[in-house]
Amino acid sequence: MQRVLQRTVTERVRLARLAAEVVAATEGVTATAGPAGLWRTQDGERSIPGVVAIVVGEGRVEIALHLDALWPPEPFEALAGTVRDRLRRSADSAGLDDRLGPVEVAFHDVLVAAVA
């Protein structure tokens, strides 16, 4: 009988997944792994681009979100605030609110939609 290895998912990776979902659901931004592809969190066999989750003190997880904005963007501070608030609510719903530490938001580029 073939045995399937069950991986447990750490709270760090669960928060990284939540962060990726929040970014994907937020209009006007897209996650970027950066020119060297380094801004990502490993999640088993795959990785989550644009999200860097690091355990800091007391088991709290700092999330750094690396984003490109779509032209014309909303004010960056408002966009960052929206993403942070949604992530806090999402973490709260998942029972991870006491694990979520600071949420850093970095804007790296502005993307312009190609004209058809």
Add this chain to the structure above:
Amino acid sequence: MADTTSSRPDTQGGGKTSSLSSGKGQTSIADGVVTKIAGLAAREVGGVHDLGGGTARAVGSVTQRVGLGDQKMQGVSVEVGEREAAVDLTLVIEYGESIPQVAEAVRAQVVKRVEGITGLSVTEVNITVNDLFFPGDEQDDEAPARVA
């Protein structure tokens, strides 16, 4: 809690960034983003044909074809401080337009976009009009070769 801003090197991306931090985390903006916003804002103004000097445009068209350049940053130079930014633009304006009016409209649009999007205060927008575009200039560039 009072927000604070700072300008620091972006160690991961290689470029400089400006940042705004609050109790919930820090927001950073790469200087290249400010450059791109200024370039896109200038291109939104009627009468602006292109950005960049002759050499920059020639080199830019080549680098863009090989996927190395970003035309939206051509002809734009920004200096970003802790709370302020200064912008230098080199423009090609369409022949027949009023250069002072187009320059003023570009200045207003760049200030509006950069301040609105990044929260930085724009202290100056310096504009150099490098060339005039005449209708038909592009057709000359694309004319077929006369010899095989």
